[in-house]
Amino acid sequence: MRQPHLGFGPDTALRCPKVGRTVPLPAFRACALRRKTTHFPCNDTEICGRNESRRPGAASACEGTMIGAIPFPFTLLHVDPHRLERYVDEPHQNWYLWSAQHLPRFLHRNAVVRVKYLLGRKGVFGGNWDLESRLLPELPSYRLVEDLHRVLPDFRKSLWYARGLEALDRGRPFVHKTLTARTVPELDRIFVENLVALIETMKKDGYRQVQGADLPGGMIGRDGALLKGNRGRHRLAAAQVTGASGLYPIEVTGVHRLWLAGRQRRNGESRNAMLVREFAQVEKRYSGS
Template identity: 30%
Template sequence: MSARLPENPAPLTQALDACRHRDPEGFHRLRQAVAPAMLATALHFVQDVRQSEDVVHDTLLLAWLNAGRFAADDLPPGSWLFTILGSRLHSQLEALAGRPPSAPRAVPTGLQGQALWTLAHGLEPRPPSASLGDRLTESLLARLAAPQLPRTPTGELVHPPLYDARLRRKMLTSRLAYQAKEGFKRRLGRPLEEWAFRRWLAQRSVGQWLEAQGLPRRSVEAALGDRLDLEVNPGRLVRCMSYPDAFPDRTERRKASNLFLWSGDWDLPHHSLADSSRTRFIQDLWTHRLEPSRSETFRRLEQQREQGRPLRSHHKGMLLDSRERILEYLRLYLLYMENMACFGFDKHEGKDRLGVTIDRHGRIIKTNKGLHRLAMAQVLGLSEITVRVRSVHRQWWQRHAGDAKGRDALERVAQALPECVPA
């Protein structure tokens, strides 16, 4: 590997552009160009070879995964790469000091990209070990192999180290069933919904009946688009809903997931996000990020494995039947968190938007979509995330729609949404 950082930004820009197009040669050139300087920089702060190599591994992998975000007109490539390093170092140093994440999250000036890039030029480069090189190669190959494997029922890529061929049949069967169901909706269900919704917008026959039923959620989303998105402080989002408690009747529960207007007392039961299993999982994992094997989550998953019932999910395409797979599963979540810590909350990541509902008083309550990502944002101390309104209480709708009907009612409600605040 070359010893010194390139003075000309062109090689790094070209390597990042190759990474953007998922060319492994670009990743190799990136490793050669910056890994020795990054390792020297990490050692300057952490002073432990293994931990410093963990930092560099994650930094380069995050650069590969996010190369599409890089814009040479906004930031020199060296500063961009060392900004990722600074964010990852900040997490490491907080963990070593035993400090909880600062809220709002802020990387200290001395760890920001340009400062680290300047510092690295004055340090003696440190050649990465063979084990770090092997880890980087394995991580890259895993990402490149994912498109060749069966997808989850809803079409997401699996993480190859967690995939097992024994899941293949059930994954393919579930994928076909999901595609058949979605195909039926696309060819018959959605056209009927859209036909009725257009009549409601124009205040024609069928419209009044459709509003009484609750209005089709997907049609409202198609009509309002990003106007259903709200920017909120994740730390203030403390209430969530339980579908079984909100809709004890299973038929009503299934129906509600397709409607935008919810009637009744579904918003009265109170559930705290702090008590949710997702929040406990993310908090436990982040607390033990230096040694995931010491987490309660690892202990529980390892116990399940030893008892002959390892965590198995064809919906996620994973089988945690070894210690190595359990640790890889936990490290994958930690990488998600490092990605969010560095680049912020991306509303387009994940298979679903981070869904919320509006109660009768205009307060925001979390639904069951995106609970892991919300927990990550809360634990990391992010100052802002984007949530998508999936439904509203009928009383709130009526209060803001007033005597308006159809398109006018929808417009009034859309204008009122930004006034909603977390419960």
């Protein structure tokens, strides 16, 4: 059975925002490491143009988008997408979204975003956030993908497309991630080249993680359940409604405090070794291997 990807290996690829592309580790190396480390000298001047040491807590020269600032190393599990059943918001998501809508922009960016980062960097959360999870088919994003799949090949009959037309009629753009449509031809292009293509490719080739795309996120609840997180919801919905084959990658961005407290180290076992073993059990449960 494949070991969960815990930590950094020579096959790890990270996105460097300075150069705007994905580069392999060790080319990325120390400047992508977590902030909870001691000094890590960065010698990757050919990639980042920087050469520096960082104190714990200091901002890094680069931040790999695949790196979660959590008290255990970067963890990537490969699971059967059809075994995932529930979705959960990040523990601080509700007040974060409220602040984005109601507080002045400078206050949200300069204060709330930093507070959310500081609260989330530990990666271990108490509270009842895991008990507030929802079934995936209840998500609006899931229903849009499901409806689009149902009406294909005529995507113009979908609820998603109708919402796009409604936005354009009101003088607002239709936005999907980094894509924006301000006219009907642009809206058609987004559907044909991206949304419909996602479903058709999923049906034909199964799930494939696109090079450079962000990794889907997930969290582990108090009972060890793997709960889908924010990133990759449309991709997971497309995989499920099309019955796609292939394994679905999930970056573990947090765990419940009670789950972590219930893990037991074996004699002479390091903390990381214990986590490798426990995450392997979660992966086995959700991959069927």
